[in-house]
Amino acid sequence: MVANYHLFWLLQLFLNNLLKNIEIPLWQMPMNNLDFIIQGSKFSITPDLLDKYNRQLPRYTSYPTAPIWTKNTESINFPLLFKEKLRATKDQNISLYIHIPFCKTRCSFCGCSSIVSNNPETMGRYVNSIIKELDFLQNRIDTKKIKINSLHWGGGTPTHLTQTQIEKIQNHILKCFGFSKQPEISIETNPDISIEMLGFLKDAGFNRISFGIQDLNETVLNACGRKFADIKKTRHLIDHARSLDYKSINIDLCYGLPNQTKTNFELTIKNIINISPDRISLFNFAYIPQTLKHQQIINPDLLPCSEDKLSFFVNAINLLSEAGYDFIGMDHFAKKEDELCLAKSKAEISRGFQGYSAKPLTHLIGVGLTSISSFPNLYVQNEKDLESYIKAVESGNPAIIKGFLLSRDDEIRRWIIQRIFCQQFIDKIEFEKIWCVNFNDYFKEIVFNELIKDNLIINSSQRFDVTLFGRLFLRNIASIFDKYLDQKSLFSKTI
Ligand code: SF4
Numbered sequence: 001m002v003a004n005y006h007l008f009w010l011l012q013l014f015l016n017n018l019l020k021n022i023e024i025p026l027w028q029m030p031m032n033n034l035d036f037i038i039q040g041s042k043f044s045i046t047p048d049l050l051d052k053y054n055r056q057l058p059r060y061t062s063y064p065t066a067p068i069w070t071k072n073t074e075s076i077n078f079p080l081l082f083k084e085k086l087r088a089t090k091d092q093n094i095s096l097y098i099h100i101p102f103c104k105t106r107c108s109f110c111g112c113s114s115i116v117s118n119n120p121e122t123m124g125r126y127v128n129s130i131i132k133e134l135d136f137l138q139n140r141i142d143t144k145k146i147k148i149n150s151l152h153w154g155g156g157t158p159t160h161l162t163q164t165q166i167e168k169i170q171n172h173i174l175k176c177f178g179f180s181k182q183p184e185i186s187i188e189t190n191p192d193i194s195i196e197m198l199g200f201l202k203d204a205g206f207n208r209i210s211f212g213i214q215d216l217n218e219t220v221l222n223a224c225g226r227k228f229a230d231i232k233k234t235r236h237l238i239d240h241a242r243s244l245d246y247k248s249i250n251i252d253l254c255y256g257l258p259n260q261t262k263t264n265f266e267l268t269i270k271n272i273i274n275i276s277p278d279r280i281s282l283f284n285f286a287y288i289p290q291t292l293k294h295q296q297i298i299n300p301d302l303l304p305c306s307e308d309k310l311s312f313f314v315n316a317i318n319l320l321s322e323a324g325y326d327f328i329g330m331d332h333f334a335k336k337e338d339e340l341c342l343a344k345s346k347a348e349i350s351r352g353f354q355g356y357s358a359k360p361l362t363h364l365i366g367v368g369l370t371s372i373s374s375f376p377n378l379y380v381q382n383e384k385d386l387e388s389y390i391k392a393v394e395s396g397n398p399a400i401i402k403g404f405l406l407s408r409d410d411e412i413r414r415w416i417i418q419r420i421f422c423q424q425f426i427d428k429i430e431f432e433k434i435w436c437v438n439f440n441d442y443f444k445e446i447v448f449n450e451l452i453k454d455n456l457i458i459n460s461s462q463r464f465d466v467t468l469f470g471r472l473f474l475r476n477i478a479s480i481f482d483k484y485l486d487q488k489s490l491f492s493k494t495i
Contacts, residue, residue, distance in 0.1 A: 034307050036314045039321050043469050045310070049454060054306050054495040057475045059286075060421060061353045062372070062379055063414040063482065067489040069379060069404040078380045078403035085375045086140040092363055093149040093180050097354065098130065098169065099368030101156040101386075104192065107226040108298050109214070109257055111286045113370040114156045115386060126369075126386070127165045129393040131172050133367045136398065138176040148173075149180040150359040153187040153206075163200050170204050184208055184359055186248075191229030195240050202244045209241055210250040210281075215257060216268045223258035223302055231271045238275050248338060251277040255312045256285030258302035265312045266319070273323040279340060280325065280333040281355055282316055284309070286492035306495045310472070329421050330474045332356045349422045356422070377406040409483075412442070417478045424466040424474075439464070446480055 034045045058065040072078050101115045102123055117123060151173065158166070186208035187201060193211075201209065213234060215221055221228045241249050251272055255265060272280060287303065289295040304312065317327055325333035326341045329351060334340040343349045343358035352361040353372055364374045369389045371382045380403035383389035392399035406414065412435050419426050428439040435442075440461070451457045456470035456477055470477055475494045479485055 034310065036311065038314055038317055038468055038471075039327070041468055050306060050310070050495065052454075053473050053476050054493050055476065055479075056489075056491045057479050057485075057494050058482070058489075058491050059475060060417050060478050060482075061351065062374065063417045064404055064406070064410055064484050065482075065489075066372075066379075066381070068484045068486070069381065069402045071402050072400075076403075076405060079398040079400045081378055081403070081405065082373065082380045082398055082400055083140060085378055086137065086365075089146060089363055089375075090142060091145050093147050093360075094363040094365055095150040095152070095352075095357075095359060095361055096148050096173070096177070097364060097366045097368075097371055098151070098153045098158070098173075099155065099366065099371045100126075100153060100158040100161060101369050102126075102160045103155070103157045104160060105225065105227075106294055107214075108224050108295055109226075109254065109285055109287075110294065111288075111292060112154075112156060113384070115369075120162070122386075123161060123165060125390055127161065127168055129390045130169050130368055132393045132396075133399070134169075134172050134176050136393075136396070137365060137367070141177075143177055147178045147180040148183055150184040150357065150361075151179075151186070152184075152354055154354055155188055157190055157192075158187050159189040159193050159197055159201070163197070166201070167204060174205070184357070186210060188212060191234055191237060192227065193237065195237070198237070198241055198244060202246065207246060208248045208250070209246050210252060211237065211277075212252045213272070214252060214254045215260065215265070216271050217259070217264045219259045220257050220264065223298070225297070231275075234271075235275050238277060248278045248340075250279040250281060251275070252281045252283065253316075254283045254285050255316065256287065256304060256309045258298055260304050260312065262308065262311060262315065266315055269316050269319050273319065278335050278338045280320065282313070282320075282331050282333065284313070284331065284492070284495075288490055288492050291490045306493070310495050313472070327471070329356050329424075330471075344422075347423055351418060351421045377411055379404045379406075412437075413481045413483065416481050420466060420478045420481075421474055424471065426464040428462050428464065443481070448480070451477060451480070 033047070034050065036043055070076070099113065101113055102117045103114045104116070104118060106114065106116050185206050187206050188210045190212045198209070213229070214226070216231050216234065218228045238249060253268065253272065287295060287298070289298070320333045321327060324335060326336060326344070328334055328340060328344055328349070332340065332355060339358040340349065340356060348358065348360070350357050350359065350361040352364060352374070361374070362376055366373045366382065369382060369386060370384050373380050380400045382399045383392055383401050389399045415434070416426060426439065431439045448457065448459045451470070452459060455467055456473055458465045458467060466474065466477055473494065
């Protein structure tokens with residue numbers, strides 16, 4: 001009996017030591033289904049289904065997507081096409097985007113076109129180039145007939161400029177262009193902004209403001225190299241912006257960051273709900289360290305896995321819905337009385353490079369480094385290198401380096417993809433009225449069966465609908481209409 005006991009004990013010791021030295025990779029561990037509830041409906045995702053749809057795909061802020069745009073060729077001269085488009089734009093409201101790339105420091109998760117600079121001389125030269133680019137536009141646009149209905153300053157951190165620099169650009173825009181009635185004039189900032197700057201921006205004509213908060217947890221922000229702003233400071237800023245009567249206050253959050261857990265991210269969402277912004281943009285962290293080299297300092301072991309990311313997102317959808325926010329498109333939430341929500345109910349919502357908008361974005365002119373302009377059948381993008389951009393603008397030319405001229409087929413597919421992201425359905429009769437082709441005939445090559453089988457879409461003779469479950473996979477659904485989809489391009493994963 002004693003001998004048997006010793007044998008058993010030795011065997012147990014041996015097995016324990018063996019297991020201690022073997023780390024079972026996560027992908028070999030048996031995984032359970034991921035069960036969750038979205039807005040009251042129950043869903044279950046098997047590990048295979050998660051794997052099937054967790055693909056590297058574009059976000060479709062444009063179609064065709066930027067990796068397939070081309071440089072100027074002998075047959076296509078994009079600066080020339082851009083000038084022609086400006087001249088041909090008549091009786092049309094436009095959107096104007098001003099890009100300010102500068103930031104005090106770089107956050108490791110950043111996916112924007114940003115430059116770390118605290119050099120007043122560099123920023124001053126850049127401001128002068130923006131002024132020159134605005135002059136170039138003013139000379140080519142019929143400013144008596146064309147009005148701006150939405151002006152957006154993005155970055156980088158536009159509020160990293162001095163008040164004098166911001167005023168110089170803003171006054172020049174007001175001098176060069178007229179505005180439509182009730183224009184949207186918005187600016188992006190981060191929690192570093194001062195109370196005084198908030199007041200200055202309101203006086204300078206901004207009526208909407210967006211705060212890039214990302215998370216309220218100190219360990220998460222520390223792991224991203226980002227200065228921590230606690231809930232008290234954030235609330236103080238938002239309350240002050242509200243007291244200044246900004247019409248729509250947005251907060252950007254990001255899920256999938258290092259050190260995020262279901263518990264700490266849930267607390268962030270609850271705290272943000274208490275602060276009560278009008279809109280929340282909840283972005284999926286785009287982890288592409290092969291392309292964005294600064295992301296290589298992130299320790300991948302600290303990143304939540306796909307199942308966790310999906311559960312953070314679904315949990316956030318439920319918390320925000322319960323708090324009265326409407327889930328808009330892929331990743332935006334707005335209060336019922338916010339104009340984004342009203343635009344959605346009237347099927348007037350648009351989606352572009354800066355996210356969802358209540359204004360149409362058919363004619364968008366981008367000013368500044370890397371800025372994109374888009375017209376019904378043309379995209380053009382400015383220089384990505386700061387010195388090349390400044391040099392090009394100083395020579396009196398557009399700083400355009402690449403673009404894409406859309407065919408009619410591209411325009412049709414872009415319309416479809418916009419509908420998927422904005423309305424989540426396609427009325428096939430409306431489609432036929434607009435494009436003079438039958439949806440089912442036109443897309444007869446596309447196989448929808450897999451998406452139907454997996455409960456992502458319903459495809460009837462007169463409608464194409466994204467299901468509530470399919471809302472989690474809009475990029476996958478849109479990708480079936482993308483005829484250029486190239487799996488070699490490095491996009492972020494969908495989950
Ligand atoms: S502040 Fe915004 S734009 Fe600047 S580095 Fe951080 S995430 Fe990027």
